[in-house]
Amino acid sequence: MQSEFHTLGTFEFPADVQIIKAKLESEGIPVFLRDEATINSDPLISSAIGGVKLQVYSSDWERAKQIYDEVRNYATDAEGNPIVCPNCKAMKSEIYYSRRNVFYKLFPFFESKKYKCLQCNFITKPTK
Structure with missing residues (x-):
């Protein structure tokens, strides 16, 4: 079965996403950080490519959104x-x-x- 990723949020730098990533993973939700390696190699292009995208499986979307809304700034x-x-x-x-x-x-x-x-x-x- 093929699962689809959905973007939960975007962050300017990879360090900004680590806390919410850890929180979601501690709740058993797998997380994928799109463009993390690219921005780690050249942080100045973050705004050009839209930052790091925090993505979760579509099956985990509702639960992940609820957790994200509780802890976000x-x-x-x-x-x-x-x-x-x-x-x-x-x-x-x-x-x-x-x-x-x-x-x-x-x-x-x-x-x-x-x-x-x-x-x-x-x-x-x-x-x-």
């Missing part, structure tokens, strides 16, 4: 306060980059930071 502002979604008022947002044109794909560090609400998928720019 959500986006915070400069003072350490959680980013509040202006649409649904949830405090579960993550940094989001659209990379819609070739310039931002080649030079992702020039794109302005946005936040994506994980509850309603609303995308907003940070307030200063």
Whole structure:
């Protein structure tokens, strides 16, 4: 039987994913880190290839997502306060980059930071 992997999350550096990987494996969920070796060999290309992808089997997706949501960090502002979604008022947002044109794909560090609400998928720019 062939199983399919699904990406649970992406991380800029391989070290960032190790805690959640260990937590999932301790719960009996096999984990695959896509592009980990590539980024370990050249960390500067992480944003160009989309970072390290934490992947789990489709059969473990629901349980892995629940564990991941319990231990993950959500986006915070400069003072350490959680980013509040202006649409649904949830405090579960993550940094989001659209990379819609070739310039931002080649030079992702020039794109302005946005936040994506994980509850309603609303995308907003940070307030200063």
